[in-house]
Amino acid sequence: TQRVFSGIKPSGDLHLGNYLGAIRRFVPLQDTHETLYCVVDMHAITVWQDPVDLKRWTYEIAAAYIAAGLDPRKSIIFNQSQVVEHAELGWIFNCVARVGWMSRMTQFKDKAGGEGGENSEQVSLGLYAYPSLMAADILLYKATAVPVGDDQKQHLELTRDIAKKFNHDYKKQIKALGGKGDFFPVPETLATGPAMRVKSLKDGSKKMSKSDASDMSTIYMMDDADLIAKKIKRATTDADALPSEAAGLAGRAEAENLVGIYASLSNRSVDDVLGEFGGQGWGVFKPALADLSVAVLAPIADEMKRLVSDRGEMDNILRDGAARARTIAEPVMAGVRDIVGFVR
Numbered sequence: 421t422q423r424v425f426s427g428i429k430p431s432g433d434l435h436l437g438n439y440l441g442a443i444r445r446f447v448p449l450q451d452t453h454e455t456l457y458c459v460v461d462m463h464a465i466t467v468w469q470d471p472v473d474l475k476r477w478t479y480e481i482a483a484a485y486i487a488a489g490l491d492p493r494k495s496i497i498f499n500q501s502q503v504v505e506h507a508e509l510g511w512i513f514n515c516v517a518r519v520g521w522m523s524r525m526t527q528f529k530d531k532a533g534g535e536g537g538e539n540s541e542q543v544s545l546g547l548y549a550y551p552s553l554m555a556a557d558i559l560l561y562k563a564t565a566v567p568v569g570d571d572q573k574q575h576l577e578l579t580r581d582i583a584k585k586f587n588h589d590y591k592k593q594i595k596a597l598g599g600k601g602d603f604f605p606v607p608e609t610l611a612t613g614p615a616m617r618v619k620s621l622k623d624g625s626k627k628m629s630k631s632d633a634s635d636m637s638t639i640y641m642m643d644d645a646d647l648i649a650k651k652i653k654r655a656t657t658d659a660d661a662l663p664s665e666a667a668g669l670a671g672r673a674e675a676e677n678l679v680g681i682y683a684s685l686s687n688r689s690v691d692d693v694l695g696e697f698g699g700q701g702w703g704v705f706k707p708a709l710a711d712l713s714v715a716v717l718a719p720i721a722d723e724m725k726r727l728v729s730d731r732g733e734m735d736n737i738l739r740d741g742a743a744r745a746r747t748i749a750e751p752v753m754a755g756v757r758d759i760v761g762f763v764r
């Protein structure tokens with residue numbers, strides 16, 4: 421069976437996009453794949469994180485994984501910093517990857533102010549090297565299947581380049597140590613059905629994001645029913661009625677987003693949802709969407725609250741996950757140290 425690795429940064433409260441685009445899609449994989457789900461706290465600190473918040477969000481994400489249906493006996497659930505090999509392999513990959521590769525990453529350019537790096541005095545060196553650490557996260561377990569959204573496609577491509585370059589640079593040594601070919605497998609994006617890209621409730625051209633400054637644009641997994649209803653009611657839309665089929669949503673980004681969320685939450689197709697709501701106005705659709713969102717999210721939020729209230733128990737789960745992760749990581753890392761030529 422293929423091994424899956426994915427992670428979420430503890431850099432803010434989890435939102436509907438993280439749920440529909442990531443967490444919910446992780447759950448069925450634990451029955452078909454060997455699965456590792458990480459809370460990537462070392463990635464989170466590439467931008468400043470208050471240490472108290474960082475801990476709280478780390479527990480919150482681990483709790484969300486479990487509340488959404490990940491079983492800590494089936495999946496390895498852990499936080500990245502507890503398996504120090506991530507940092508060790510990340511360093512080696514910093515020495516495999518090229519500066520030019522990192523400079524081309526659009527996510528970095530967005531934050532650093534383009535190729536010229538106008539904000540480069542403001543952004544951390546860690547943010548620049550982020551993709552090498554991500555490559556380490558995946559390749560430390562020789563994971564071959566990575567369920568990530570479009571926002572991570574470019575980074576995953578770089579992981580593939582790092583795997584290939586490592587295999588190539590150390591070809592002789594890999595062979596000398598008895599390896600038959602490549603040391604690292606080249607991982608692939610794992611497509612798990614139509615992946616919903618949830619957009620901001622205030623701007624249909626922007627993705628919903630943990631680090632969005634406007635709270636009204638984002639539905640958080642822990643929002644209560646009233647707040648969810650209020651945010652959906654105030655979501656930006658046009659004034660037209662809903663079309664009766666998906667094609668009618670073209671050019672209507674906000675409408676497309678809300679209908680897409682409804683379809684995704686109810687596991688129905690957009691056409692099916694529009695078959696029901698076509699011709700209706702937002703006064704009918706928005707309350708229905710609010711009810712559905714609450715019906716899906718409230719039980720998960722309740723379970724998350726219960727789980728995070730017992731940090732001792734969460735610590736046990738994360739420590740156990742880290743120990744199991746290390747049993748996979750350690751032999752891989754031992755192989756890497758030998759290949760690179762580190763004396764032990």
Ligand code: ATP
Binds near residue numbers: 430569570627
């Ligand atoms: P940040 O703003 O700090 O980058 P984020 O909300 O983008 O936070 P990440 O930790 O970067 O969250 O991503 C975690 C996972 O959630 C990734 O698999 C990513 O593809 C997915 N994801 C993030 N935002 C969305 C969204 N709006 N719709 C669907 N999936 C999303």
Ligand code: MG
Binds near residue numbers: 571
């Ligand atoms: Mg992100």
